[in-house]
Amino acid sequence: MTTAAAGDAAGTAHDGIVLRALRADDLDAALGLSRAVHWPHRLADWRLAFSLGQGLAAERDGEVVGTAMTWSWGDGHATLGLVIVDPRLQGRRIGLRLMQALMAGLEGRTVLLHATAEGRGLYERLGFVRTGEVRQHQGQAGSAPLMPLDPGWRLRPSDQGDLPALIELDAQARGMRRDVLVQALYAAGDTVVLDEDGARRGFAMLRRFGRGLIIGPVVAPDERGAKALIAHLVGMSAGKFVRIDVDFDSGLTEWLEELGLPRVDAPTEMIRGAVPAAAPGVRRFALATQALG
Structure with missing residues (x-):
């Protein structure tokens, strides 16, 4: 607009x-x-x-x-x-x-939003339909055990040369291009990259937000990769207030609670228009924020 x-x-x-x-x-x-x-x-x-x-x-x-x-x-x-x-x-x-x-x-345009329980009825009247749920987890981060990776896979800090690949991974995972968002979030915090034999396969971002820190977006090929990325950033944030908003079907909710990040809210994901399609082999596990998606 x-x-x-x-x-x-x-x-x-x-x-x-x-x-x-x-x-x-x-x-x-x-x-x-x-x-x-x-x-x-x-x-x-x-x-x-x-x-x-x-x-x-x-x-x-x-x-x-x-x-x-x-x-x-x-x-x-x-x-x-x-x-x-x-x-x-x-x-x-x-x-x-x-x-x-x-x-x-x-x-x-296809329009996406995350609705509180109070707002869901309003959005339904405007033609939005439910497509999923989000689980908001937050709390004081503790030490997180590192997740083992297969040979050839590793986590590493990002550098400026990664940015075009991260933008492309985000677009593949979300089914839409969000170049300026990824650029802005990259500049605002820390990013860790998941590599397979030198090929970038996923990433996660950590930055200041709200009461402390927020992890997101998180893009990975599978649950194991997502856990490795998140555990690394949680470990970096030990003793600080950390928030992460994950897809309900990510398989991460119980694991996040074991890390000391209890669920505090469950907004509804809603859409008006066609649901964006992710590319094969890459998936969004956590939002940037509920507003930005």
Whole structure:
């Protein structure tokens, strides 16, 4: 969605709510909204999300009382998130109006999101269908046993020369191109690469987010490779607060709990449009964030 499209969506309802494009100078207010609904985002997290996408603000009497953002990937896909309404004004269809205005700028794209239990009904009314679930795990990281790998396989720190291959692995695993996202996350933290005889087969990223650190995205050929990548980053983070959001069908939930990262939430993955198809031999095991996908 272009900034112009966001501006075209602006309008004033009978209750005085104005929809307009979200601006950089709204991010302090957006941070306040996320805190009001007990989301862990820092101002730096909002700034990163804003730098990669666009959104709308709901405003009343000069005060930002709602937000919603979208991120376009490649020519045909988008994710949608950070849909927040001031708790004092919930139940007034502000979230619905934000969503309708955002979706008007995404016609022709497959749109993905992760819904809270409270928001799922809204998204279903807008044509989204359930495609899976995510398990949010977090807690104080302990020491993680290293996972053995077969001969020829190894983990190593990434270097700048890896970036094009990591972008391609992410695109194959997600079924959509997210070049600017991978570039931004690579610059924001640490990345470990899974190699097979010198060929890059997977990767995982670790960076600051929310209450501490977040692991994701994680891309690997199989569960064993994903565990090796995650265990390495958990071990690097021993004693710190760590979060990871994994696919329910990843096979990692019980293992993560054994590492001291209990499940704390289970949002629903939803989509409007065709489900993106991953390439053979590569798979997404963990999200970048629930908003970004």
